[in-house]
Amino acid sequence: MITIDKENGIFHLHNAQVSYVLQVVRDRYVLHRYWGRPLKTFRDSSPMQAIDRAFSPQPAAYPNERTFSLDVLPQEYPAYGHGDYRLPAYEVRLANGTTVTELFYDHYEITAGKQKLKGLPAVYAEEKEAETLHIYLKDSQGKLAVELLYTLLQDSAMLTRSTRITNCGSEALDLTNAASFALDFSDHDFDRLSLYGGHAAERSLERVPLMRGVQETGSRRGASSHQQSPFLALARKDAGESNGEVYGFSLIWSGEASFVTEVEQFGTTRVIGGINPFEFKWHLGVGETFQTPEAMLVYSDKGLNGMSQVFHQTVREHIVRGKYQHELRPILVNNWEATYFDFDEEKIDNLAQSAADLGLELLVLDDGWFGKRNDDNSSLGDWFVNTDKLKQGLKGVSASAHKRGLKFGLWFEPEMISEDSELFRAHPDWILHVPDYKNSFSRHQLVLDLSRPEVCDYVVKAVGDVLESAEIDYVKWDFNRHLSEAFSAVLPAEQQGETKTRFVLGLYDVLERLTAKFPQVLFESCSGGGGRFDAGMLYYMPQTWTSDNTDAICRLSIQSGTSLVFPPISMGAHVSVTPNHQVGRVTSLQTRTLCAFAGDFGYELDITRMSAAEKEQVKKHVALYKKLRPTLQLGKFYRLLTPFAGTKNETAWQFVSEDGKEVVVLYFKTLAEPATPIRQLQLTALDAEAEYELTDYLPAQRLSMDFGGEKSLDMKGQVFYGDELMYNGLGVEKIDTDFAAYMWVLTKK
Incomplete structure (x- = not known):
């Protein structure tokens, strides 16, 4: 009013x-x-x-x-x-x-x-x-x-x-x-x-x-x-x-x-x-x-x-619009950390079969499927299929996924161009470029001038043609360098200060046209991970790849910080291999999984090379996530402990379902400590007068020697009033391992 x-x-x-x-x-x-x-x-x-x-x-x-x-x-x-x-x-x-x-x-x-x-x-x-x-x-x-x-x-x-x-x-x-x-x-x-x-x-x-x-x-x-x-x-x-x-x-x-x-x-x-x-x-x-x-x-x-x-x-x-505004997001596997540029139809087919066996729902083909792209030195801008890798084109890999009950997704980087590309050879003036000076390169690539309508039209047509060429359900839209030499060949001198602003306005025009034309596609924004995680992009694409860093411990601060403004359903969060490819850390599969539960869940590793025991564990995690997904993606999110406060050694997140009947609590401790106080984790936003049953509990693995008959704090099946859970809290078991992760699920009676 x-x-x-x-x-x-x-x-x-x-x-x-x-x-x-x-x-x-x-x-x-x-x-x-x-x-x-x-x-x-x-x-x-x-x-x-x-x-x-x-x-x-x-x-x-x-x-x-x-x-x-x-x-x-x-x-x-x-x-x-x-x-x-x-x-x-x-x-x-x-x-x-x-x-x-x-x-x-x-x-x-x-x-x-x-x-x-x-x-x-x-x-x-x-x-x-x-x-x-x-x-x-x-x-x-x-x-x-x-x-x-x-x-x-x-x-x-x-x-x-x-x-x-x-x-x-x-x-x-x-x-x-x-x-x-x-x-x-x-x-x-x-x-x-x-x-x-x-x-x-x-x-x-x-x-x-x-x-x-x-x-x-x-x-x-x-x-x-x-x-x-x-x-x-x-x-x-x-x-x-x-x-x-x-x-x-x-x-x-x-x-x-x-x-x-x-x-x-x-x-x-x-x-x-x-x-x-x-x-x-x-x-x-x-x-x-x-x-x-x-x-x-x-x-x-x-x-x-x-x-x-x-x-x-x-x-x-x-802010978020369209089909996926209130729709649950699929569990995906992305081939990037599994294969990088080294893949063919057989590898992708094997990945699709493993994904189906594990209960996953979406197979994403990342960088390397187009032009002559075998590394990051060429072909950006040439959005046609690399038939040396994919003999049957995108229709083949898409059909391979769909026949196994999976959706199929594809990586693009449409705002960029490689000097070694057919597009650059045809239109060298389409890049951001300062006259008389050589260009800066980043990841061996240059930036298309999206302040120019004809360049925007090309991007819309090139991406649109690919999306019409096969059954594609998901797009990961990447942006792997920032702007330099931000000068447009077509703007007069008095308007050159508009170039960077017009670039973003051109991008918005491109995204508006493509998302309107392909409303069934789930678009995910990416910029070397979270380099363009903002509400402007979420207006067109309902989720963003939160970071290229998939290490679970690094992700605790990345996802906690992101959550100050953006809900977990907007955050792509995947399980990757250990040692982690970014920081070399070794963490348990459970820790990696529970951290990734707090977002749009998926896998970023070669699932075909998992051991039988790991695959069984993944199947259980996937089934559990599907059960909890409405709460984790659509529920209210609360930070109970953050890696930015206190000893900076603990993180705890709480999710409450839309109807208030299910509560999921995730707790992480980075480093084990001797003679440390026992954590009583106080929950929030519960009904003080209602009873809550502890229906699921995942403790961290215990590693130390037990000389005195220590017992687990598995209280599964016990019932507590909301006031006790908020004011007295849940007791966290003694932690004797680094990178520990716990989960409790409570159901309101």
């Missing part, structure tokens, strides 16, 4: 979970007044105080009013140049070279539901599910018009923000910064949380005190990146997983992003998020409009888990 107090210029967006308040002062300035727990009404119990601040100048209209300065006002979309020295939300360069504009409030509009953002992924909602506030600003000299969009979902603490900027002057201008949102907090008593990493080490949580001055989380790689996720949270010092106030921000964008915090001289905090302004420039002709990507803003008074629950629900119900 949006309530308006016209007399005081107050806009109050509120529901049962949250309130967000704006105020227009002096009929000019749109200020941020409150964001937090829901309020019955906002009557300004803590009014802004008029204080004379030295070196904080007055706007031209108020030259003698020394207590009024933009330098201290909590503005919703601040400019630079009229006395506010903090970071601005937008910047322009006018035709005369000046950079100063002045936005004043003009009018507002309220619409039911939420309109689509042209060419961009965004939260979607029906008329009954949301309301949208449009705040219109105009430059005092008629150079610009800006529309601020605020949508509040009806039954959620989710607020979305984005901005439209229009050149309404008589000359072209350059937009050099265009944030999706800005807002000011009245203090800085926060910790700053971000997700950092690298290839095979994505999304570790960094929690540091919010510092005075400027701190930035951002990517300059042309993609949302492995290195810095497009996410930021500000948490009160006492906030933990289940308690305390947290403000979370996530951008629905797959390109370069930036979240900047600035604690200024008087201790207030400004947060600005959107496309990274580094080397960004958008040339706006007269009458043209630029639409920023959308940001999701979440308030939680129930800690980080409370924030994550809102993000998860929004992603599942208002």
